[in-house]
Amino acid sequence: xxxxxxxxxxxxxxxxxxxxxxxxxxxxxxxxxxxxxxxxxxxxxxxxxxxxxxxxxxxxxxxxxxxxxxxxxxxxxxxxxxxxxxxxxxxxxxxxxxxxxxxxxxxxxxxxxxx
Amino acid sequence: xxxxxxxxxxxxxxxxxxxxxxxxxxxxxxxxxxxxxxxxxxxxxxxxxxxxxxxxxxxxxxxxxxxxxxxxxxxxxxxxxxxxxxxxxxxxxxxxxxxxxxxxxxxxxxx
Numbered sequence: 001x002x003x004x005x006x007x008x009x010x011x012x013x014x015x016x017x018x019x020x021x022x023x024x025x026x027x028x029x030x031x032x033x034x035x036x037x038x039x040x041x042x043x044x045x046x047x048x049x050x051x052x053x054x055x056x057x058x059x060x061x062x063x064x065x066x067x068x069x070x071x072x073x074x075x076x077x078x079x080x081x082x083x084x085x086x087x088x089x090x091x092x093x094x095x096x097x098x099x100x101x102x103x104x105x106x107x108x109x110x111x112x113x114x115x
Numbered sequence: 116x117x118x119x120x121x122x123x124x125x126x127x128x129x130x131x132x133x134x135x136x137x138x139x140x141x142x143x144x145x146x147x148x149x150x151x152x153x154x155x156x157x158x159x160x161x162x163x164x165x166x167x168x169x170x171x172x173x174x175x176x177x178x179x180x181x182x183x184x185x186x187x188x189x190x191x192x193x194x195x196x197x198x199x200x201x202x203x204x205x206x207x208x209x210x211x212x213x214x215x216x217x218x219x220x221x222x223x224x225x226x
Contacts, residue, residue, distance in 0.1 A: 033213070102164060
């Protein structure tokens with residue numbers, strides 16, 4: 001079950017600590033995305049990257065940071081500035097510019113709990 | 116800015132009954148609409164897109180530009196259809212590939 005992987009599956013942190021969530025893909029996709037999934041609020045876009053060394057803020061980027069140093073990897077850091085970090089985080093990738101550009105492939109998700 | 120609205124958080128039907136999951140959107144241009152599905156213990160995955168006009172697992176969805184809707188329909192629901200369903204919009208252009216998702220609808224099909 002490869003394609004796009006996220007680790008760890010569950011993550012626990014104390015309030016005030018930064019934490020980094022991993023996302024790796026072997027689909028050779030240029031674009032990668034981070035979403036946050038909360039009950040009743042659907043999927044909200046945090047950050048996205050359409051190419052290596054470039055990324056843009058999504059709808060709820062405050063308190064988060066990303067990097068895109070390699071095509072395969074798009075780690076997300078949840079900083080202490082994020083007021084409600086406890087959530088389920090989903091990573092996705094897609095291949096813009098191809099006939100499958102519209103289809104996003106999702107990872108299994110990481111559930112982050114901050115206490 | 117674009118927006119996708121799914122008015123029903125929860126939807127329950129009995130096996131064999133018709134089901135319709137509602138999706139409305141707001142976007143000034145010509146959008147691409149999709150339905151994604153997340154079955155229990157599985158990843159979120161694409162179910163269908165409006166351009167292909169295909170039927171997947173018995174589901175169909177028609178884009179109604181006049182009503183700005185993209186409702187998902189199935190004439191006879193099955194228990195295995197129970198899942199979270201998300202409607203999504205692609206605004207295209209420089210954002211091609213970037214999707215705006217609705218709030219999601221949890222469908223439960225009772226035996």
